[in-house]
Amino acid sequence: MRKTLLIAGLFVCFGLPAAASAPRAQQEVVITIKDGMPMIPVALPEFTLRAQAPAVRDAAALIAQVLEADLKFSRVFQLLPKSYYGYIPALHPDKIVFKDWESIQAKYLLTGVVGEGDDGTVQAEVKLYDVKGERFMLGKRYELTPKSSVLRRAAHEFADEVLKAFGERPVFSTKIVFVSDRDGNDELYMMDYDGENQTRLTFNKVIDYMPAWSMDGQTIAYTSYRGGGADLYLFRFTEGRNAAVAATGTNFAPSFSPDGKKLAFCSTQDGNAEIYVAQSDGSGIRRLTFNKSIDTSPTWSPTGREIAFTSDRGGTPQIYAMDAEGSNVRRVSFGGTYHDQPAWSPAGDQIAYVSRVDQVFDIYVLNLRSSQIIKLTEGNARNESPAWSPDGRHLVFSSSLPGTNQIYGIDYDGAGLRRLTSLGNNKLPDWSAR
DSSP: OTTOOEETTEEOOOOOOOOOOOSSOOOBOOOOOOOSSOOEEEEOOOOEESOOOHHHHHHHHHHHHHHHHHHHHTSSEEEOOGGGGGGSSOOOTTSOOHHHHHHTTOSEEEEEEEEEOGGGOEEEEEEEEETTTTEEEEEEEEEEOSOHHHHHHHHHHHHHHHHHHTTOOOOTTOEEEEEEOTTSSOEEEEEETTSOSOEEOOOOSSOEEEEEEOTTSSEEEEEEOTTSSOEEEEEETTTTEEEEEEOSSOEEEEEEOTTSSEEEEEEOTTSSOEEEEEETTSOSOEEOOOSSSOEEEEEEOTTSSEEEEEEOTTSSOEEEEEETTSOSOEEOOOSSSOEEEEEEOTTSSEEEEEEEETTEEEEEEEETTTOOEEEOOOSSSBEEEEEEOTTSSEEEEEEOTTSSOEEEEEETTSOOOEEOOOSSOEEEEEEOOO
16 A cells, blocks of 8 residues: 555555456556657757866866756757757857757757856856747856755756746756665655755654655655654654644554645544545544545545545455545546555646556556556566656656665656665655645
């Protein structure tokens, strides 16, 4: 199940009874989805240096490298091969000859000028041009300390500005929270979307588990045993402030509503694992599901009007959906005997989930409109805990593929598999919305 159900300190998984008869079948298809629009050709030539100090050269190279990686990752832009730039007589950042760049099929041009500021700072200016329209689109000036994390953050922020200029949701400044035992105990950690700047957030001698971001990216809800039981906490990580919000029974699998006002979670406070909802500060707890089966792993639809969850009320773990008030419960997954850990896509038309087939756990995506299923992961490994990027083009998940549990990223069509962690065992990722 999503973020494995914890009862009385034990890991409890759904069993594998005989498959229940399905009222209808869904077609499983392993395919590659093509984007509806071709990617946009962008030229990113070497940055111009205004000083030759090593720190300036290194900063220019790193900012350009991060920008290039961001744009390639986006699935929106296509970077022109560097060999094309040899056909351009010269790049004068203050006097762009647009016809030269149009001749190598660049539709947009990114330029950078990097120099040396006072007290060893790095001054960088990055600009985006519309080549065909022969116009300046946007630009930023930065004065930065030459620390890698600072330079990377500036590059991510500008790449986000480029995305927004094309009507896309920013993703490069977002963070991924996850659980790691690299320092000897399961604690919360945070990293950039690309796996850089991995930072420990909690420091305890007990298990911290199942983190989930608030929509404003300022709060993390999670389960901790610091009080003796599995209690739900809210962690304002920018302030280092923790507050317990659900301490009766076992509480886990939190999920914030899209408007940030509510928090859904699973709890055994009434004796059975059921779905509850509270205000985002943990007040006003109200039970949504009522049955003798296990209900867990709530995930909100992007409209906030529905919640998907896992239940074995039909005999085997399957994905269900209900209205946000707990009414109109209906089953959305059919076929197979184990479907769990749903994650609703930002566009609302897909749900990623985990399915167990022949004792192998893989990530699948269900299209709610067409009922088509796409299998994202392959290999004899345990692939679990999918979470969407805010633009809906990528997911993160945990996998035992390398022999230890690690966090991986993958594109929505199964392309672009990339490993993000390596130290210790890492699991249960969640991707911030901003």
